[in-house]
Amino acid sequence: MNAPTRSDAIGAFLEQDYAAGFVTTLETDTVPKGLSEDVIRLISARKGEPDWLLDWRLEAYRHWLTMTPPKWAAVQFPPVDFQDIVYYSAPKSKKDGPKSLDEVDPELLRTFEKLGVPLHERARLAGVAVDAVFDSVSVATTFKKELGEHGVIFCSFSEAVKEHPELVRQYLGTVVPPEDNFYAALNSAVFSDGSFVFIPKGVKCPMELSTYFRINARDTGQFERTLIIAEEGASVSYLEGCTAPMRDENQLHAAVVELIALDDAKIKYSTVQNWYPGDKDGKGGIYNFVTKRGDCRGARSHISWTQVETGSAITWKYPSVILRGDSSVGDFHSVALTNNLQQADTGTKMIHMGRNTRSTILSKGISAGRGSNTFRGLVKVTPKAEGARNYTQCDSLLIGDRCAAHTFPTIEVRHPTAHVEHEATTSRIGEDQLFYAMQRGISAEDAVSMIVNGFCREVFKELPMEFAVEAQKLLGVSLEGSVG
């Protein structure tokens, strides 16, 4: 018989091109490799930062020196040489950075356009404001004026330090303190840029906000810092997207995201992460070691994390919510996909401190190829959290028989009225299902993406419309060649 074998079909389906894998050639302002107090001073000086921020960085650095990388995650990689990384690289531009899009290097604009994130006026995504971060700096933020009319501040982190130092100083590090963990400390010492969002009291942000992160330069780490504050009764929906060129070396991405919601505020934070995952033999790819945490500081506040993680060689990330305010609500919706040799150790922490706090965890892990996918969840109900409720659902889908899925749920309950529910399922896309679909004329690829999309539906419906479609496509591409 000369019919192609099913493993060929599945193999072809999982192999794919990483469309965002190109490199942009630009003149850059790059600090030499390595990390020291001098490098931190240099970064801070480049950005014209006030002394208090430099001191904050240096303190974080000194603390970092006393720490060691965490070892508990179910991921394996050779030790990272932190002296072999470039900590600051920025496209060269006119002294003070571009004031308007006309001053942005056209090569940069083309890069973002190619990535599907047009920054110029006419082609902008309708109703979505974008902050574009390229290596260590923000190159453009759109719709600033329109947002300003509502009192919304949406700008790069560097700009916030200059224009709104009192807000930055008040909130920076209050959710993720510099000494929180190894990568958070490193980020606090060397962070270069990121986004800053402030929604004043009572304001519903009139459009979706988004940041697009792009790593371009070789040997460069990206350490961005995002801070989002929603005052009393304010609400905002924010989305981040990420890509990087295909390179044979691993590159480090260690971000910190802090969210603060005051009374009755709502923050919805969505991520579509598509960093370069490395090739099918596991060469290259981004190490994505990220600390994301939201603080429901006010009563009845609501923080919701939604993530679609398809990229990166290694993902280490646990977007969490501290439910401090009474009756506050935390959600975590996640799709994490690993293919080839990708490893993901991801999950969430819900820390119930206020009374009648509620949280929901919905995790969908998909493993294909030789991918490894771990869900790690912590639900903690402290002694004062009367009437706390959590519902956790954790589903794994395996494609083929060389991949792995693990779940590590931890539940710590210190109040008798707490109500915690956990459900978990594991299923495998079986040869019988594929044959059934193929017997109906449906290709194996289409059958897999049908099953995968069905599996992820509950999470996708949490994403803003435009991005749900993107995410669906991304999963299709990321799974190409996985049927086997």
Add this chain to the structure above:
Amino acid sequence: MLKINNLHAAIDGKDILKGLNLEVADGEVHAIMGPNGSGKSTLAQVLAGRETFTVTDGSVDWDGTDLLALPAEERARAGLFLAFQYPVEIPGVSNAYFLKAAVNAVRRHRGLPEFDAMDFLAKVKAEMKAVGMKEEFLYRSVNEGFSGGEKKRNEVLQMALLEPRLAVLDETDSGLDIDALKIVAEGVNRLRSPERSMIVITHYQRLLDYIVPDKVHVLSQGRIVRSGGRELALELEEHGYGWIDTAQGGKAGGASAGARP
């Protein structure tokens, strides 16, 4: 015209089909009967292109094409349909979505315009009515939690929608109540036409009261050991399979079809 010649197939190194010969002309309906484990479902799945079975010898010619050279989905698109003995559940995928994808895959292959959601719904609802399925089955996951009989009706629904050129029904009558049996039989009879052939695998001659076959075959130990007309089914019902092996010694395509032992 389907011509199966000396077909041998194995799974996990175990021979199941051992030199099977069968010809089905256009427009004919053939029934295949035979004891449990004799290889009926294996034949059905090998025809449909399931790769867990290895064809070790023989050939299958289907209107001049080498059927065994085509991957499963191409056989389906070219008009081969298998109603599964055990229809497979696909959680998370709605029946409507699955059926539409299947119908459109086949239509694309035939150079017909794809159905949009409206056209498709109109068509599928009409067919569901004919097989006595409630609309809610459109919105449930494919076969998930369907009762045995509901799964079988869903198979007949798919057959009606895909309008195959060659349909293989593997025990579609098993587990059906008498009303459902009539509905399934009507579904099959409606599809009968001069250019459409069918192979109906069954254990019960009762089905053949409703679907009157042109020929009846007995499959035993991987071979067709007896062929005849309808009356062969009646004999089997009366005497079981025991007499066949002794009377015919396993010789394929017995000359005196329908002869009493």
